[in-house]
Amino acid sequence: MELHKLKAHELKDLINNKEVKVEEVTESFFSRIDKVDHKIGAYLYKSKEEAVNNCKELDARIASGEKLEGLGGVPVAIKDNISVKGMQNTCASKILEGYIAPYDATVTKKIKENNGIILGKLNMDEFAMGSSNENSAFKKVVNPWNEECVPGGSSGASAAAVAALEAPLTLGTETGGSVRQPASLCGVVGLKPTYGRISRYGVTAFGSTLDQVGTIGRDVEDCALLTGAIAGVDKMDFTTVSTPVQDYKKSLVKDIKGKKIGIPVEYFGDGLDDNVRKCVDEAIKVLEDNGAIVKKISLPLTEYSLAAYYIISSAEASSNLARFDGIRYGHRSKESQDAVDIYIKSRSEGFGKEVKRRIMLGTYALSSGYYDAYYKKALKVRNLIKQEFVKTFEEFDVLLSPTSPSTAFKFGEKTKDVLSMYLSDIYTVPVNIAGLPAISVPCGFVNNLPVGLQFIGNYFREDVLFNMAYSYEAATDWHKKAL
Amino acid sequence: MEYEVVIGLEVHTELLTKTKIYCGCTTEFGGQPNTHVCPVCLGLPGALPHLNKKVVEYGIKSGLALNCSITKYGRMDRKNYFYPDCPKNYQITQDELPLCRDGYIEVELEDGTKKRVGIERIHIEEDAAKLLHTPAGTLVDFNRSGVPLAEIVSKPDMRSPKEAVKYLERLKSILSSTKVSDCKMEEGSLRCDANISIMEKGSDTFGVRTEIKNMNSFKALEKALNYEIDRQIKAVESGEKLTQDTRRWDDTKGETTVMRSKEFANDYRYFPEGDLVTLNIDDEWIEEIRKTIPELPHEKEARFVKEFGIPKHDASVITFTMSMADFFEKTAKISEDAKSASNWLMGDISKIMKENATWVEDLKFTPEQLAELIKLINSGTISNAIGKKIIVTMFSTGKSPKTIVEEEGLIQNSDEGSILEVVNKVLDENSKSIEDFKNGKKRALGFVVGLIMKETRGKANPQIVNKLVNEEIKKR
Numbered sequence: 006m007e008l009h010k011l012k013a014h015e016l017k018d019l020i021n022n023k024e025v026k027v028e029e030v031t032e033s034f035f036s037r038i039d040k041v042d043h044k045i046g047a048y049l050y051k052s053k054e055e056a057v058n059n060c061k062e063l064d065a066r067i068a069s070g071e072k073l074e075g076l077g078g079v080p081v082a083i084k085d086n087i088s089v090k091g092m093q094n095t096c097a098s099k100i101l102e103g104y105i106a107p108y109d110a111t112v113t114k115k116i117k118e119n120n121g122i123i124l125g126k127l128n129m130d131e132f133a134m135g136s137s138n139e140n141s142a143f144k145k146v147v148n149p150w151n152e153e154c155v156p157g158g159s160s161g162a163s164a165a166a167v168a169a170l171e172a173p174l175t176l177g178t179e180t181g182g183s184v185r186q187p188a189s190l191c192g193v194v195g196l197k198p199t200y201g202r203i204s205r206y207g208v209t210a211f212g213s214t215l216d217q218v219g220t221i222g223r224d225v226e227d228c229a230l231l232t233g234a235i236a237g238v239d240k241m242d243f244t245t246v247s248t249p250v251q252d253y254k255k256s257l258v259k260d261i262k263g264k265k266i267g268i269p270v271e272y273f274g275d276g277l278d279d280n281v282r283k284c285v286d287e288a289i290k291v292l293e294d295n296g297a298i299v300k301k302i303s304l305p306l307t308e309y310s311l312a313a314y315y316i317i318s319s320a321e322a323s324s325n326l327a328r329f330d331g332i333r334y335g336h337r338s339k340e341s342q343d344a345v346d347i348y349i350k351s352r353s354e355g356f357g358k359e360v361k362r363r364i365m366l367g368t369y370a371l372s373s374g375y376y377d378a379y380y381k382k383a384l385k386v387r388n389l390i391k392q393e394f395v396k397t398f399e400e401f402d403v404l405l406s407p408t409s410p411s412t413a414f415k416f417g418e419k420t421k422d423v424l425s426m427y428l429s430d431i432y433t434v435p436v437n438i439a440g441l442p443a444i445s446v447p448c449g450f451v452n453n454l455p456v457g458l459q460f461i462g463n464y465f466r467e468d469v470l471f472n473m474a475y476s477y478e479a480a481t482d483w484h485k486k487a488l
Numbered sequence: 489m490e491y492e493v494v495i496g497l498e499v500h501t502e503l504l505t506k507t508k509i510y511c512g513c514t515t516e517f518g519g520q521p522n523t524h525v526c527p528v529c530l531g532l533p534g535a536l537p538h539l540n541k542k543v544v545e546y547g548i549k550s551g552l553a554l555n556c557s558i559t560k561y562g563r564m565d566r567k568n569y570f571y572p573d574c575p576k577n578y579q580i581t582q583d584e585l586p587l588c589r590d591g592y593i594e595v596e597l598e599d600g601t602k603k604r605v606g607i608e609r610i611h612i613e614e615d616a617a618k619l620l621h622t623p624a625g626t627l628v629d630f631n632r633s634g635v636p637l638a639e640i641v642s643k644p645d646m647r648s649p650k651e652a653v654k655y656l657e658r659l660k661s662i663l664s665s666t667k668v669s670d671c672k673m674e675e676g677s678l679r680c681d682a683n684i685s686i687m688e689k690g691s692d693t694f695g696v697r698t699e700i701k702n703m704n705s706f707k708a709l710e711k712a713l714n715y716e717i718d719r720q721i722k723a724v725e726s727g728e729k730l731t732q733d734t735r736r737w738d739d740t741k742g743e744t745t746v747m748r749s750k751e752f753a754n755d756y757r758y759f760p761e762g763d764l765v766t767l768n769i770d771d772e773w774i775e776e777i778r779k780t781i782p783e784l785p786h787e788k789e790a791r792f793v794k795e796f797g798i799p800k801h802d803a804s805v806i807t808f809t810m811s812m813a814d815f816f817e818k819t820a821k822i823s824e825d826a827k828s829a830s831n832w833l834m835g836d837i838s839k840i841m842k843e844n845a846t847w848v849e850d851l852k853f854t855p856e857q858l859a860e861l862i863k864l865i866n867s868g869t870i871s872n873a874i875g876k877k878i879i880v881t882m883f884s885t886g887k888s889p890k891t892i893v894e895e896e897g898l899i900q901n902s903d904e905g906s907i908l909e910v911v912n913k914v915l916d917e918n919s920k921s922i923e924d925f926k927n928g929k930k931r932a933l934g935f936v937v938g939l940i941m942k943e944t945r946g947k948a949n950p951q952i953v954n955k956l957v958n959e960e961i962k963k964r
Binding site: 086087088094096101104106107108110205206207208209210212213214240241242243244320321323324327328329330332333334344345348368371372373376380 | 527530533534536539566568571575576578628757759
């Protein structure tokens with residue numbers, strides 16, 4: 006049996022039924038990684054030795070008659086901007102080369118406590134800035150469906166690793182679509198939870214008021230399994246909320262009878278690829294067949310989301326990335342003479358082009374004389390967008406749209422035109438601006454490249470999202486078309 | 489031309505919480521470098537601040553003691569600047585919505601009149617790390633990184649360096665009596681920057697101000713302000729244009745020098761700290777905190793005047809620190825002689841403490857022992873002069889005055905017969921002085937009395953000595 010071909014919940018059952026050992030499962034994924042990752046480029050660090058040791062411990066517990074709850078011995082790979090004690094945390098940047106995290110992020114701790122096995126750290130766009138994974142300072146990640154195409158970003162490797170069967174579950178992070186867009190482009194399921202649902206402690210900050218950890222799996226059940234294991238309030242993160250975490254397993258039912266789905270027309274405008282549109286239209290029919298009530302609506306403020314997003318996220322990033330200065334850890338320029346020199350040279354050498362672009366943009370937006378015109382105004386826009394969503398959710402259970410305007414694009418296709426790259430996040434970013442949860446599920450293929458369907462939910466209604474996504478998935482076969 | 493001086497003070501004081509403002513590390517002073525640290529106060533990737541509620545409480549408490557109004561909604565903000573003592577390269581502080589606003593302190597001026605100095609705002613923030621400059625390079629100790637501070641900003645209400653000193657003294661005594669801070673300037677738990685400008689007398693437009701940093705004592709504050717006034721007046725009168733500089737006080741050279749001029753001033757790019765949520769402060773909590781504020785120095789001062797009948801001046805000096813006030817109150821009650829208690833504390837004891845650079849908290853003798861000393865003098869067992877010797881021994885040994893009197897045989901001699909012998913002996917040896925006295929030189933008498941006291945090793949009852957000397961001189 007090729008264990009790496011199985012889904013997380015299937016593996017969990019096999020392990021608990023003592024049909025396979027935790028170690029066998031993990032070994033299977035490491036051999037898969039050894040076989041394909043030189044092509045895919047998903048892993049920046051593999052923690053085989055530690056993983057195998059942890060497997061032995063879990064296997065011993067099973068042998069002693071214990072049932073493994075939570076992740077049940079299933080492996081998880083983690084984006085390289087989330088701290089795992091004793092492992093690197095490069096954020097795919099040269100400036101953090103050589104830094105070893107001395108502590109666990111809260112999500113890492115929860116994975117360990119919930120009997121997950123950590124496979125290693127995953128590639129990404131540098132500091133999570135990018136939509137194609139082309140901004141990694143170390144190596145490129147390819148789309149497993151077509152090696153000439155990008156996997157999306159910034160959690161490109163988190164999606165590609167699941168699609169290429171190099172991990173059953175992965176963690177990514179989102180600031181503006183960075184989990185859902187690559188999930189869409191790689192044909193896997195990706196959830197961005199409500200802001201405050203999952204702790205950010207230990208997650209290298211990009212835009213503090215936008216960042217959330219996201220979960221990726223091959224189907225909705227897997228995604229729900231991982232989300233349930235890491236969600237919840239955390240005293241180390243003041244922005245987490247004590248609203249109880251629902252039992253997501255209970256949401257995995259086909260029934261959506263009478264549920265109201267809003268279709269925002271602004272998400273089906275000019276930039277949308279015709280073939281992607283067709284896939285989404287088909288999906289709407291499936292949901293109607295399942296009993297949902299579908300209605301077109303308008304969210305007129307949508308067009309301002311991207312502008313507000315790039316100001317807020319860049320402003321926060323300019324401050325969050327200030328700590329990478331070559332003084333305490335990471336890259337320090339060998340040429341430097343004094344403190345100011347260390348700053349200038351280390352940061353000039355250590356940061357890539359896109360990161361520098363955002364730091365400059367954000368610094369400008371916060372500067373005296375420009376603050377009111379840019380940052381403050383962006384916050385006002387954000388508030389209005391939030392209100393627009395809040396009002397919409399008084400009537401609807403979820404909103405539906407494509408996740409990305411197109412399927413995976415070719416390497417280099419958008420690197421010259423930054424704005425066209427930014428536009429690939431146009432359907433995902435409003436969700437981050439508002440702090441809402443959203444999920445992307447596979448809904449078809451165009452030229453053998455996956456298309457993603459997005460459900461947007463009300464605050465802390467991840468359960469509704471899982472229900473909708475599961476209902477759709479149960480009626481289709483797209484998620485079964487594994488590589 | 490006559491000038492008016494305008495001074496405002498920005499005071500940073502360390503709050504005495506057990507743990508840091510945004511993490512659980514201890515705030516204990518000292519410790520091996522970089523041992524009181526964690527991912528948060530080191531600014532490691534991914535670390536997030538969580539706000540210590542006690543710091544907010546202490547901030548509010550200081551605001552209440554300084555007559556401020558407390559905000560209902562507080563917010564933390566980021567102040568962005570690069571410096572190696574700042575691990576995140578931004579400081580989490582408060583900009584637009586500080587904890588406290590619009591307070592005041594009442595200070596008493598030289599001429600006895602009272603003046604209110606306004607307090608613009610109080611906000612809470614984190615301290616920076618400590619830089620250690622060594623020949624091998626600069627080292628950073630992050631133990632202090634994240635220690636909570638309250639920044640107390642006055643209004644530009646002070647009109648002389650003396651007023652500024654009075655304000656700072658008052659502020660220090662209020663803060664330390666509420667126990668939110670120990671306010672030790674020499675240990676850096678109280679730091680003061682000053683904004684100062686001059687304007688033509690009678691004008692209502694302030695001149696160009698400079699900010700002065702690095703004044704580590706009351707004396708330094710006064711000297712620096714006086715220096716700066718002279719410098720600014722000279723500049724204005726020679727037609728030079730003053731610029732809005734930040735200047736550094738050099739205590740050894742006794743001058744201020746430019747640290748940075750306005751054109752190089754930092755743009756701190758303040759913006760809301762998204763990692764911390766808005767602070768909601770309800771009235772109930774404020775009232776709870778208000779209940780914990782002890783009797784403040786000016787309240788104590790008034791009570792001491794009323795209860796013990798000591799002069800206002802004494803009461804004001806005695807209540808300058810909480811520990812001095814407590815020591816006084818106990819001594820006064822036991823000795824039933826409040827005036828002597830305040831005299832001893834303000835006089836000899838303060839002098840000895842100053843010479844030895846110690847505090848009331850460090851005294852080896854107790855209020856009970858000081859009361860005993862006062863009683864020994866009042867009962868005539870020892871003279872006041874002997875008392876002054878005994879207090880020195882008490883200070884260094886902590887022995888009770890009775891023990892010292894016994895050990896050193898210091899009991900006062902009031903036996904007229906034996907004193908008369910000494911008086912006549914001294915007068916015989918100093919006939920010149922008798923002559924001088926009779927010729928109107930009053931001082932000659934003091935000289936003779938001094939010799940007699942010396943001869944009796946201070947033990948002779950001074951009243952009897954005086955009486956006998958007068959009588960004997962008349963006979964000659």
